[in-house]
Amino acid sequence: xxxLTIFGNPVEHSISPNLHNKALQEFNIExxxxxxxxxxxxxxxxxxLKNFDGANVTVPFKEIxxxxxDEVRGIAKEIGAVNTLVNEDxxxxxxxxxxxxxxxxxxxxxxxxxxxLGAGGSSKAISFYLKEKNIDVTVVNRSEExxxxxxxxxxxxxxxxxxxxxxxxxxxxxxxxxxxxxxxLPMPEDLIERTLNKTKFVYDIIYNVETSLLKLADTLKINHxxxxxxxxxxxxxxxxxxxxxxLDEDKIEQSMKKTI
Ligand code: NDP
Numbered sequence: 517x518x519x520l521t522i523f524g525n526p527v528e529h530s531i532s533p534n535l536h537n538k539a540l541q542e543f544n545i546e547x548x549x550x551x552x553x554x555x556x557x558x559x560x561x562x563x564x565l566k567n568f569d570g571a572n573v574t575v576p577f578k579e580i581x582x583x584x585x586d587e588v589r590g591i592a593k594e595i596g597a598v599n600t601l602v603n604e605d606x607x608x609x610x611x612x613x614x615x616x617x618x619x620x621x622x623x624x625x626x627x628x629x630x631x632x633l634g635a636g637g638s639s640k641a642i643s644f645y646l647k648e649k650n651i652d653v654t655v656v657n658r659s660e661e662x663x664x665x666x667x668x669x670x671x672x673x674x675x676x677x678x679x680x681x682x683x684x685x686x687x688x689x690x691x692x693x694x695x696x697x698x699x700x701l702p703m704p705e706d707l708i709e710r711t712l713n714k715t716k717f718v719y720d721i722i723y724n725v726e727t728s729l730l731k732l733a734d735t736l737k738i739n740h741x742x743x744x745x746x747x748x749x750x751x752x753x754x755x756x757x758x759x760x761x762x763l764d765e766d767k768i769e770q771s772m773k774k775t776i
Contacts, residue, residue, distance in 0.1 A: 518547030519567060520758060523560055523581070524574035527551045529724075532572055535751045535772040542771035543763065560584060561608050564601055570758035571601040572751075578612075578637055585610035591648070595641045600754040611757055614638060615645035617750030618721065621741065622687065625717060627651050631685040633702040634692035635662035635673075638721055642691060643671060654685065656703065658692070676703055681710035688712060690720040695727030702729060712736050723747045748772055 518540065522532045528551065536549035552571075554560060557580035564571055573581045578597035582588060585598060586607040592598045598610030618641070628651065632643050635657035643653050643666065654672040656679045657663050663673040688711055694702040701708050708729070712718060718733040723743035733740035752768045 518545060518569050518758070520547060520549040520570045521552045521568050522549070522572040522574060523552050523554050523564070523577055525554055525576065527553050527574065530574060531747075531775070532574075532751060534775040535748070536755055538775045539755050539768050539771045542767070545759075557581070558584075565603055565606060565608060568601075569603050570754075572754055573599050573601060575637075582610055584608065591615050591641075591645055594644050597637050597641065599750065600757055602757060611754075612641055613750040613753035613757070614746070615641040617748075617753055618642050618746045619645055619649065620749045621745045622717075622719065625687065627686040629685045629687075630654070631656065631688045631711065631715070633657075633688065633690045635666060636691065636693075639691040640665065642689060642721075644669070647671070654683070658703075676707065679703070679707060681707050681714075684714040685711070686715065687717045687719060688715045690718075690722070690727070690729050693722070695720070695729055696722050696725065699728045701732070708732065709736075712738055717741075719743075721746055744776060748776060 522530050533549045533551055540547045557577040560577055560581050561584040578599055582596055582598045588610045590611055592610055592612035595612050598612055599614050600611040602609045630646055630651050630653050632639050632655045635655055643655055646653050655666045656674045658676055660675050666673045690702045692702040694700045718738055718740040720727050720730050721743035730740050751772055752765055755768050756763050
């Protein structure tokens with residue numbers, strides 16, 4: 517019996533259980549993927565190792581889970597955040613599938629440059645991964661503080677006050693939560709419009725609503741996409757990690773797609 521869960525706060529809204537339980541069913545694997553609401557992130561390791569074989573981690577516990585891991589593998593080491601945990605004989609091993617999950621969505625676009633809006637956890641994951649793939653990444657954030665780590669790693673960075681929207685970027689990626697619960701844009705409207713008018717593709721990683729940014733991209737007739745494929749891809753990669761990467765990824769994807 518495979519015991520899987522997602523840790524988060526809030527976690528009630530998560531659709532990960534639908535995706536993973538469908539895959540368990542399609543592969544005829546005995547198991548269950550549940551939701552675990554956590555108040556105190558420092559308890560994640562103890563609860564995980566006692567009760568689960570694998571887990572996903574969502575807001576706001578990706579960084580604390582990283583710190584508590586016995587071992588971290590792959591790009592998660594550079595990002596400093598994990599979204600996938602495996603119980604390897606009582607050892608908590610962490611991975612990050614958000615970044616490669618996002619990359620799978622855009623790898624066919626042959627991008628050379630990207631403008632990332634936002635400097636939080638998902639921005640870090642996506643920016644560091646795109647840089648590894650030799651894409652020229654610029655990061656713009658509302659406030660200065662979160663840009664520090666990007667400066668240390670030699671990214672071009674701007675705040676809304678210093679960004680002038682002069683350069684062209686192959687893709688603009690929104691990683692802020694602007695537009696998630698209201699109709700706000702991730703940057704002042706004039707900056708956004710000038711930026712979008714010079715790009716070929718707009719990607720918003722928010723997946724459950726059509727954001728104002730995507731509505732604007734639609735009006736300006738710029739190709740655009742929401743975060744559903746990223747959500748699906750990170751789940752496919754995580755599910756395979758739970759099974760030591762022994763399963764057919766296409767089959768996982770096809771089964772999970774049935775629930776979206
Ligand atoms: P964080 O809290 O780590 O970062 C949020 C970022 O958004 C910060 O840079 C913050 O700027 C900025 N921000 C917040 N509100 C606004 C606003 N009104 N205007 C401009 N900037 C704003 O969040 P995460 O990186 O973890 O998640 C961000 C979003 O990505 C969420 O909406 C989440 O749902 C989505 N997501 C989607 C995934 C998928 O699979 N599709 C996976 C992971 C996340 P400041 O520093 O100034 O506060």
